[in-house]
Each structure stands twice: as structure tokens, then as C-alpha cells.
Amino acid sequence: MRIAVIGTGYVGLVVGACFAETGNDVICVDKDAAKVRLLVRGRIPIYEPGLEEIVRRNSAEKRLSFTTKLADAVKRSEIIFVAVGTPTGEDGSADLQHVIAAAKDIARAMNGYKVIVDKSTVPAGTSELVHDAIASVTTHAFSVVSNPEFLKQGAAVEDFLKPDRVVIGTTDPRAADLMTELYRPFTRTGAPIMIMDPASAELCKYAANAMLATRISFMNEVANVCEIFGADADKVRQAIASDRRIGPAFLFPGVGYGGSCFPKDVKAIVKFSADRKYKFRILEAVEAVNERQKHVLLAKLDRKFGKSLKGRTIGVWGLAFKPRTDDMREAPAIPIIRGLLERGAKVRAFDPEAQKVAKSIFGARITYAKNAYDAVRDADALLVVTEWNEFREPDFSRVKKLMKQPLIFDGRNIFSPSHIRGLGFTYHSIGRP
Numbered sequence: 001m002r003i004a005v006i007g008t009g010y011v012g013l014v015v016g017a018c019f020a021e022t023g024n025d026v027i028c029v030d031k032d033a034a035k036v037r038l039l040v041r042g043r044i045p046i047y048e049p050g051l052e053e054i055v056r057r058n059s060a061e062k063r064l065s066f067t068t069k070l071a072d073a074v075k076r077s078e079i080i081f082v083a084v085g086t087p088t089g090e091d092g093s094a095d096l097q098h099v100i101a102a103a104k105d106i107a108r109a110m111n112g113y114k115v116i117v118d119k120s121t122v123p124a125g126t127s128e129l130v131h132d133a134i135a136s137v138t139t140h141a142f143s144v145v146s147n148p149e150f151l152k153q154g155a156a157v158e159d160f161l162k163p164d165r166v167v168i169g170t171t172d173p174r175a176a177d178l179m180t181e182l183y184r185p186f187t188r189t190g191a192p193i194m195i196m197d198p199a200s201a202e203l204c205k206y207a208a209n210a211m212l213a214t215r216i217s218f219m220n221e222v223a224n225v226c227e228i229f230g231a232d233a234d235k236v237r238q239a240i241a242s243d244r245r246i247g248p249a250f251l252f253p254g255v256g257y258g259g260s261c262f263p264k265d266v267k268a269i270v271k272f273s274a275d276r277k278y279k280f281r282i283l284e285a286v287e288a289v290n291e292r293q294k295h296v297l298l299a300k301l302d303r304k305f306g307k308s309l310k311g312r313t314i315g316v317w318g319l320a321f322k323p324r325t326d327d328m329r330e331a332p333a334i335p336i337i338r339g340l341l342e343r344g345a346k347v348r349a350f351d352p353e354a355q356k357v358a359k360s361i362f363g364a365r366i367t368y369a370k371n372a373y374d375a376v377r378d379a380d381a382l383l384v385v386t387e388w389n390e391f392r393e394p395d396f397s398r399v400k401k402l403m404k405q406p407l408i409f410d411g412r413n414i415f416s417p418s419h420i421r422g423l424g425f426t427y428h429s430i431g432r433p
Helices: 008-021 035-038 051-060 070-073 097-109 126-135 156-161 172-184 196-227 233-241 262-275 280-292 296-304 331-343 353-367 396-402 419-420
Strands: 001-005 027-028 064-067 079-082 114-118 144-148 168-169 194-195 313-317 345-349 379-382 407-412 427-428
Touching: 001 008, 001 070, 001 097, 008 051, 008 064, 008 079, 008 156, 008 345, 027 313, 051 064, 051 156, 051 168, 064 070, 070 097, 079 172, 097 114, 097 126, 097 196, 114 126, 114 172, 126 144, 126 196, 126 345, 144 168, 144 172, 144 196, 156 233, 156 407, 168 172, 168 196, 172 194, 194 196, 196 233, 196 262, 196 280, 280 379, 313 331, 331 345, 331 353, 331 427, 345 353
Parallel strands: 001 027, 001 079, 027 064, 079 114, 114 144, 168 194, 313 345, 313 379, 379 407, 407 427
Antiparallel strands: none
């Protein structure tokens, strides 16, 4: 099939590359000319495992191309995916201005029947807004489809190629057939293609992310209670995860969730529910717990050193909101580092992929270490903020020699308390005695 993808962010680039991987002819469109030039040269502006290889291979095979010319891409395509940003507004709502603008641009360029697919995460009812926006500009026939993405950053390529499910929101049989044919190569192992009304499809992504965010905040609350009673959050987690009704996923306590999806989607579902006079109390609590959890390491530092860290150096392992990405949107590392700076600390931070992004946030206010060991040089304490694999089994004797004092605050519970303490470290984690 001939496909256009509007937007080359985390979602759009993965969508375009993976559709090209199954033999489709894909044109990716972006207004950012510098970004397009980068992609044409085979360079990927984001870090996502496996993506660069797929982009380069399909570009070389002429199945994947990049352009700033939206009109040309629309005219050449049967199906147009809209994968532009829906940033959070000041009131928590999803800002749809880029989605509506893209829809009108598509409408102006249409030269026949097109299927316009909302791939961006959008509130229930957006497909109607998009339909009206397009109909106000063109008389050509078209269908609007909601097709939410369920991609985990760090595993987005695998998630797209081997989905748990594909959700297609449309009441148009013609569009449903085209979308089913498009996704058939990805569902040969039995993953369901679910056809439903657009509003239900639009709510699926929000409901999924809200449930996962709720599990994280719930486990963080449990861990905080464990600390009060001297209980072990790991033991509690293992016990409840063995219940088949609950399972183990997203039950690891830490310093809170971040990224481009969970915070934004929780805020959005709370807001568009409130707009219809419904108060989503559980998710309001989820959001409040998560914001508080981002400060638990700072509270532990305060108890150790007092409110001032002047003259002290704090090493930080991890800047991205999760491993296997360079994304720092809503990352717990941001309020943690800001809190350290406010307390007068010198910060030496290391992340395998996110240091360039961190420089755009903190500039010269912190030191960017060359590696994990450089980050702990002369440090009064080490904070583990992101659970990258390379942090799990370091040379602890080397770490201990480099630090001013062997003190670790583990915000992801990646180390064994008995093992670390046996090596002579003072060790603090989340919800463990």
C-alpha cells in the first residue's frame, strides 16, 4: 500500500519504518527541514533500539522516504497517518491544534478517496473533530479512523512488529477492510485486530496507560507504608504478583513514572472526564502520588545531611525516564537534580543515552560524567535514578574507592541490600528495611 505518515517523532518514525518493513511504500513528512535532511542521510534524531537499522534498510530499498512536502505525500498515498504531538495544555487537556491543522492540510491536498488515521493519542470525540475539519475544506470522499498506538519506548519496534492487539476505530466498512489488510502481516501469530467505534478506540490508549500508571503509584504507596512498618516491599510485591488476578508487571516501587505518555495521558483523561462533569478521583490520586514520589530520594538525603548540601558532590546514575531511551520528558531525574541544586550540591550525572537531552535542560549547572565511575568520583552520595542494565553489576570496590563516602540511595531497587551492605556501603532503597 501507499502510505503517508505526518510527523516523525517517536511514534511517526516507528510507524513509517515498520510499515515499510512489510513492503509498503511509505513517505514520512515533517515540517522540520533539518530533521528531514538528517533522516534522508540515514541518521536518527532519537534513540530507539532497532529503529536505525530498519530506517536505513528500507530507505536503501526505496520503500521509505522523507520529505517536507505534505501535499505531494498526500496525493501519492491511500492511507495517511497523523502522528503529530498532542502536548498537555495548562489545564491538563490534550492540545489538538497540531492534529486539526494536519487534517486541514491533508484535506487541501486530497485528490481522491483517502483514509485519514489518527495515530496521535487523542481524547474521545477527536475523530468527529477531524472529520468536520476535513469536510470543511474538501468535497473528496474520505474516512477517518482512530488507530491508537501501544508502543513502549525502548521496545517500540518490537511492539509494532509483534503487537498484543491492533485497535481500529471506524464505522466505515471500506476503511475497516483497508486497515485490516494493512495490519494483517503483523497479526499472523494470532494477535487480535479489534474493530470498534472511534470513541471506544480513542479511550483504549488512555485507559491502558492510566491502568499501568495506577499500578505504579499503588506499589509506590505500598513501598512507603512498608518503610513505616519496617516491612520489605520486595516480599510484598512478590506475594501479590503471584496472584493470577494481579500478575507481576508494573509493580516495582521507585521514584515515580515519567515519559511522554503516562503523565500526559493521566492528566488528559482526568480533564476530559471533568469536562463532562465526571470527577476521576482514582487518577487524581495516582497523579498526586507520582509527583510526591519523585521527591522521596531528596527526603532521604535531607534526613542524612540536613536541608543543605553546600560543599557536597552527589553522583547521579540515570537521566532518562526509563532505560533504552534518551527521552527525559517528565523524567524523575529532573525534579531530583533541581532539588539537589537548590540545596547547593554539585551534581555529577551519567546516562548512556540522555546526556545530550540533559544538557538542553540543565546546561552548565551540572557536570556530565564520561561514564558511571566518573559520576561517583569524590561523591558524598550516589543516587540511582534510572535502572539501566549497566548499572546493575558495577565494580563496587572501584565505586567505593572513588567516593568520598560509600553511601548509595537506590531509587530503583536494583541492588540487593544485604549484598551492598556486606561490601561496606551505607544503603537506602525504596520500601525495604
